[in-house]
Amino acid sequence: MPEPIRTPPLASAVASHLEELILEGALRPGERLAAERELAEALGVSRPSLREALVMLERKGLLAGSRNGTVVADFLAPLSGPLEGLFGRNSRAAGDYFEYRRLIEPEAAVLAARRITPPERMALEECLVAMKAAHARAVPAEEAAEDLRLHQIVHEAAHNLVMLHVLRVFSGLLKRGIFLSHEQYWQRDALRAAILEQHQALGDAILRGDAGVAGEAMRAHIAFTETAFHELRREASRLSETLRKRDVRALVSTPARRGGGMA
Numbered sequence: 001m002p003e004p005i006r007t008p009p010l011a012s013a014v015a016s017h018l019e020e021l022i023l024e025g026a027l028r029p030g031e032r033l034a035a036e037r038e039l040a041e042a043l044g045v046s047r048p049s050l051r052e053a054l055v056m057l058e059r060k061g062l063l064a065g066s067r068n069g070t071v072v073a074d075f076l077a078p079l080s081g082p083l084e085g086l087f088g089r090n091s092r093a094a095g096d097y098f099e100y101r102r103l104i105e106p107e108a109a110v111l112a113a114r115r116i117t118p119p120e121r122m123a124l125e126e127c128l129v130a131m132k133a134a135h136a137r138a139v140p141a142e143e144a145a146e147d148l149r150l151h152q153i154v155h156e157a158a159h160n161l162v163m164l165h166v167l168r169v170f171s172g173l174l175k176r177g178i179f180l181s182h183e184q185y186w187q188r189d190a191l192r193a194a195i196l197e198q199h200q201a202l203g204d205a206i207l208r209g210d211a212g213v214a215g216e217a218m219r220a221h222i223a224f225t226e227t228a229f230h231e232l233r234r235e236a237s238r239l240s241e242t243l244r245k246r247d248v249r250a251l252v253s254t255p256a257r258r259g260g261g262m263a
Contacts, residue, residue: 011052014045018053022062022072025156025164029074033063076165080172087173094233097170098226102219104163105151109202109218112157113211120157121207127153128203135196140186147185148174150199154206154218184232191228198224 057063087093134142198221205214
């Protein structure tokens with residue numbers, strides 16, 4: 001005799017729904033969920049069932065409770081934390097990072113042009129407008145934030161979960177200055193203008209659904225940023241060398257310091 005079909009408990013169904021939203025990137029780390037009453041109404045469930053679902057996700061490490069409510073946990077931190085230490089001490093990590101980007105991100109742009117949905121299209125359009133506004137204000141932190149947001153939207157529009165969450169790991173490392181200070185790009189007017197133009201070309205191609213142009217635009221953008229990165233690194237090395245030479249003078253005894261100068 002066949003076993004009867006059992007529907008999952010309501011709390012489990014709610015937990016699965018929220019978990020799917022987190023996995024797909026609709027709910028992002030750091031975002032605070034609505035108040036309990038509002039969230040229960042939006043999901044069409046009782047508050048006790050909602051509480052049980054939230055506890056399930058907290059135990060999985062996907063949500064975190066605080067005095068200000070429930071937030072989506074930074075569940076990638078256990079991975080990005082050790083990587084920060086490993087990559088930060090390795091001289092080849094930055095080169096490998098750009099190699100990874102050259103291999104993966106053009107394909108993400110191609111997929112985004114083919115798969116972008118109306119809400120993602122709206123988000124991309126809003127991001128491009130915000131980029132221009134941040135560029136006009138010439139605030140490096142704002143431009144850097146919008147840059148990360150654009151790449152996040154592209155990866156969300158690609159609808160590939162592995163690509164999306166790997167990008168989030170790298171975004172976290174960039175925000176913490178691993179590889180380079182991400183804001184350095186926006187402290188140079190020539191770089192700022194070029195990157196804005198590249199982002200606009202990339203966004204326009206995705207919005208048109210032109211997969212080939214989108215992939216090439218992303219490839220050109222990554223090549224440009226890699227070249228700029230190496231030049232910034234060489235410049236920082238030259239400056240560091242100059243400062244070391246200047247500072248070493250304080251360690252050397254000179255005739256004037258010994259009182260043996262000319263009368």
